[in-house]
Amino acid sequence: MADSIHLGDVTVTAANTYKDVIPAQTLRGEELEALRSHSVADALRFFSGVQLKDYGGVGGIKTVNIRSMGTNHSGVYYNGIELGNAQNGQVDLGKYSLDNIEAISLYNGQRSEIFQSAREFGSAGSIYLTSRFPTFKEGVNSHLKAALRVGSFNYFNPTFTFDYRLSRNVSLSINGEWITSSGKYKFRYRRVTPSGELAYDTTAVRQNGDIDAVRFEAGVHGFTTRGRWKAFLYHYNSERGVPGAIVNNVWRRGERLWDRNSFAQAMWENEMSSLWRMKANVKYSYDYTRYVNNDDKLIHVDNTYKQKELYLSLANEFAIRQNWQASLACDYQHNALSEYMSVSRNTVWLSAATALSLADRFKLQASALMTAVMEEKRDRDEAPSKVKFTPGVFASYRLLRSQNLVARAFFKQSYRMPTFNDLYYTDMGNAYLKPETASQYNFGITYDLDRRNTLLTHFGVGVEAYYNYVKDKIVAYPKGQQFRWTMLNLGRVDIRGLDANISATLSLPASINFTGKLQYTYQRAIDVTNPADNYYRHQIPYIPWHSGSAILMLEWRRWYLNYSYIYTGERYNQQENIRYNYTQPWYTSDLSLMHLFSIGRVECRAQLEVNNLFSQDYDVILNYPMPKRNYRFSFTIEI
Secondary structure (H helix, E strand, O other): OOOOOOOOOOOOEEOOOOOOOOOOEEEEOHHHHOOOOOEHHHHHHHOOOEEEEEOOOOOOOEEEEEOOOOHHHEEEEEOOEEOOOOOOOOOOHHHOEOOOEEEEEEEEOOOOOOOOOHHHHHOOEEEEEEEOOOOOOOOOOEEEEEEEEEEOOOEEEEEEEEEEEOOOOEEEEEEEEEEEEOOOOEEEEEEEOOOOOEEEEEEEEOOOOOEEEEEEEEEEEEEEOOEEEEEEEEEEEEEEEOOOOEEOOEEOOOEEEEEEEEEEEEEEEEEEEOOEEEEEEEEEEEEEEEEEEOOOOOOOEEEEEEEEEEEEEEEEEEEEEOOEEEEEEEEEEEEEEEEOOOEEEEEEEEEEEEEEEEOOOEEEEEEEEEEEEEEOOEOOEOOOEEEEEEEEEEEEEEOOOOOEEEEEEEEEEEEEOOOHHHHHOOOOOOOOOOOEEEEEEEEEEEEEEEOOOOOEEEEEEEEEEEEEEEEEEEEEEEOOOOOOEEEEEEEEEEEEEEEEEEEEEEEEOOOEEEEEEEEEEEEEEEEOOOOOOOOOOOEOOOOOOEEEEEEEEEEEOOEEEEEEEEEEOOEEOOOOOOHHHEEOOEEEEEEEEEEEEEEOOEEEEEEEEEEOOOOOOOEEEOOEEOOOOEEEEEEEEEO
């Protein structure tokens, strides 16, 4: 896990050929090399339309929200299979390191491919994590990579990767790491009253942000005459403090969290004939979480949660004609949660999709998804059973035949089931909650230019406008006693936004390469539930109107100098957009220097990072202060 969202160096790219109906924002290869010391959540900050909730510290939870749709509408896929959490619907991306990731891709709507599992058609936005694929030099059957990262806050992070070629068509990859940190960093806590008078101004050290975590992954990759297969094991074990909120100059330090997350998954894909392809996925996961609150000012809590998940998927693609394909897929998933609460859920997805391409200028995709959810009968309600149908249509057109000037548009509906916490949490749950339904509309224009042996080797610009409408939004509503809440379908949210980006790469004399990228996002996400509410048509919490980033990277021979800037504009931390709930904008600047060199046959890389270069004081989430200026050094060898 990373200790902050500060990044020193990264380049975000999108597909520059007319290949995808809706292109992805992607980080891969050299772009990811600059981020190896950070988590997946940190890297996603550089994608447009993304808001990251970071609760501070190395052990702080990190969740992502795409285009204000909410964390539960964002699917996170590891090697094509979704990472799930039926209990609360959120995936803590801080648990996933970039050390074993080959590419990260973000899709709005859905992936531009119909040969996929049925479940993949259900997310409003999708994040795909693709693990490294072992590669070997001629005549070499093994490859070892080891790294050591040390830094501020007593950060210590050794990692290793070992690849071995078992046969001509089968290879093995093992990756592991250990992260430990005290999580103690200085911060400034300053608050003023609504009248503008100074209430608190304190400099202190953040406590209870320590972490001790081990992650292990293993993968086997194989090829057959007409297909491929792969199998993965993942295990994460951690103990960490939960850095509490600082309210009225009071520090809470009584929370501890233990996590054990394990899963095994496999994929098999084969070309059955020249007209038929088949892909099968299977996954079993087991998650153990223990949460303890020993704060003497609060009620003692010691809860244990155990989640089990079984997932099966079968997808088929048929070539009707050379430029026309169709797919059918069926998925099944069983979720069970025990200990603190006991409930199970069975879900079936059925999808049908088609894709058409005309003269390499017009591309069209359409999909239909049926989702059926069945849960066990509980004492206080009838056994719920829900069936939902959601369509999607995606189109793109190349405006100039000789240039990559492309117009794109899509419409899609998606929905999310209430989580187990929403339905059954003691004194809060409402077993009759309706699913959230979201409608998405998107239109954009992109232009990409790639040239060799010229000063300007790459230039890209893109603009996308979108409108999202969320119906039956699930909210917690106070009822009766002050601390007694219930879950209700009250919220409706109207979301309108604009994403714009521009990027360029210059090939200068003396072997100097320069890459720059600017990104800007505008979002207006307002609550349109009830005109009688004080917050009617107010911006929803933690969604800024304006945000953006600037990235500059200079390469000379085997030296890399990188600068990045992130800006998040003004926003509000509660539903009412009043002065008391106002949260100031924040921005950070990060700098890193990396050098590649060889010692005999050993390839080496040394990197120095300075994060939050100007030592800004800021909170991503109110009362969870982020670190000031901090440093990190890493050294990597490859044999």
